[in-house]
Amino acid sequence: MLTQESNLAGKEGIIRCIFLSEFHATAGSKITCQSPQNFISKHAFDLINAYILPKRELERQVLTVNTLGIKIVGYPVKIDHEKYARNAFYFNICFVCDHYCRSVQYEPIVKKLCEFLIMMEMQYSFLSNDEYRPRIQKMLNKIISDLNESKVCTITEEETSIHLKILKITDDPPEVFDHQVPVLKREFENMSLSECDLTTQQVLPFINGLHHVGKISMLADVENALVKSCIQNLVYYNFVELLPLFKYSNVYMCTRNLQKLARNQDFAQECLSYVALKNDQPIPTIYNVFQIYSQMTHGVNLKTLCIRLSPRQNNINERKLVDYGLKHSLIRCINKYPIFTGSIPNARQKMYNGMNHFDEICCATGLSTIKLEELIDADTNVTILMK
Known part of the structure; x- marks a missing residue:
């Protein structure tokens, strides 16, 4: 007890x-x-x-x-x-x-x-x-x-x-991984570089919501460990948040928080303004946004949803839609975890332990997602777990 x-x-x-x-x-x-x-x-x-x-x-x-x-x-x-x-x-x-x-x-x-x-x-x-x-x-x-x-x-x-x-003491920020994508929060998008340390000055220009940590390290020509430490510091001070790598092959699933779109008018309006594709056109309707989010489920990747629902015809930027959904926990990313079931794994297959998902393996090996999927599909000793 x-x-x-x-x-x-x-x-x-x-x-x-x-x-x-x-x-x-x-x-x-x-x-x-x-x-x-x-x-x-x-x-x-x-x-x-x-x-x-x-x-x-x-x-x-x-x-x-x-x-x-x-x-x-x-x-x-x-x-x-x-x-x-x-x-x-x-x-x-x-x-x-x-x-x-x-x-x-x-x-x-x-x-x-x-x-x-x-x-x-x-x-x-x-x-x-x-x-x-x-x-x-x-x-x-x-x-x-x-x-x-x-x-x-x-x-x-x-x-x-x-x-x-009495100031609130926040917990230590989570560990930063190569496959994660740092995104500047909107209120800090125009942060002045002159106020930052040298490492942050080198890293910040490449934090655009597209590049993962490993790529930022390469583009900024800064040691990987320093980039991770820098981004972890920005996360701690609430300047940056970490999101999964955006891919049209990703599978997302809506959460119970999605009901907030229907119940909170101010929140819904903020969402509609954020996900708009073009500002000179009428903002999307809550129906169109809710329709896409609600159809995110197991077995349906983002590419399939875009073909089926044509978000851009409704002035919806699908990338921003995913970003907003992840930031506010309206959706979550379903990852693929390969598990090697053979007897003697090679160097790459050792990563197929059910703990590393596709994005982590791709960043570590330099393989594209498509190439990794081809290799795994051809390997009869590998099983995929999705969670």
């Missing part, structure tokens, strides 16, 4: 506590303020204070401590000045969450908040003057409440304000 911890492991959790710690000249390390009160006991703090106010080598670095069933994210600071006892003031502002939850989204907030408090301390002795303690407590209460409730918080002290926001 799954526990709450296993269900939430690695996911974002709420902030359980925020506390301010400082090093007192006579009392040593202690918690000055925390919200909620007494969440971190004195006994628990005594066990971990060496990591809250650590040695100088770890100052002004985001540190995460996972112990005692909690995870603590802090940014230890030392301010050197002769006005302090021992000529220095040590403090740390820490966020506490459950030990099984992801905490990376709090790291920039903790650092920003500490930098703000450094400035407030240097100008107003905001941390070291006991008169400000009620205001600090009120500030911590507001931060934990606002961030947990709305993920944003604005703090104003004296004449200074600070805006805190």
Whole structure:
């Protein structure tokens, strides 16, 4: 039976506590303020204070401590000045969450908040003057409440304000393969090359929705691994999305998301404008677009559909129709996976393992799809799986 911890492991959790710690000249390390009160006991703090106010080598670095069933994210600071006892003031502002939850989204907030408090301390002795303690407590209460409730918080002290926001940390982008086709998202189609690194400047002109990654590497004269890394970076920042290689021999299948075309008028209008073949002609009708999508199924390739339904006579660009359908999951591509059933495979047949589909094999071997199909049709030791 799954526990709450296993269900939430690695996911974002709420902030359980925020506390301010400082090093007192006579009392040593202690918690000055925390919200909620007494969440971190004195006994628990005594066990971990060496990591809250650590040695100088770890100052002004985001540190995460996972112990005692909690995870603590802090940014230890030392301010050197002769006005302090021992000529220095040590403090740390820490966020506490459950030990099984992801905490990376709090790291920039903790650092920003500490930098703000450094400035407030240097100008107003905001941390070291006991008169400000009620205001600090009120500030911590507001931060934990606002961030947990709305993920944003604005703090104003004296004449200074600070805006805190929990940003969504996206997952790592998927691995990029040679056979995939990168497509620039519409809002970034006119991206300025001057704002990009050198590799991206070489690669970007060849991202046209037609060339697969392997071909882009060849055309740009850039090492394949660098091109993949570049495109993966563009995918991460949501500039680019990856689509299957467009071929008239491809088989597509509509999904349940197709009903969105009938139910969402704005979405349908966007689709019709996108798939139009010529802008100086009336835009396609939803009936014609829906008709093509709905007839995409096993055993029917795109070429057959185009012959049967003549999309261009209805001002429909079949390439854009497929692109739009894949981008919005209205359709999915059905791939062919060859499986070698003989005894001793040659170099090419070793790729027929049921894991590599036609596009992958073509990119790896340099064969065209037609040539590969001819070789497989003539090979009695190969079975095709479509999925």
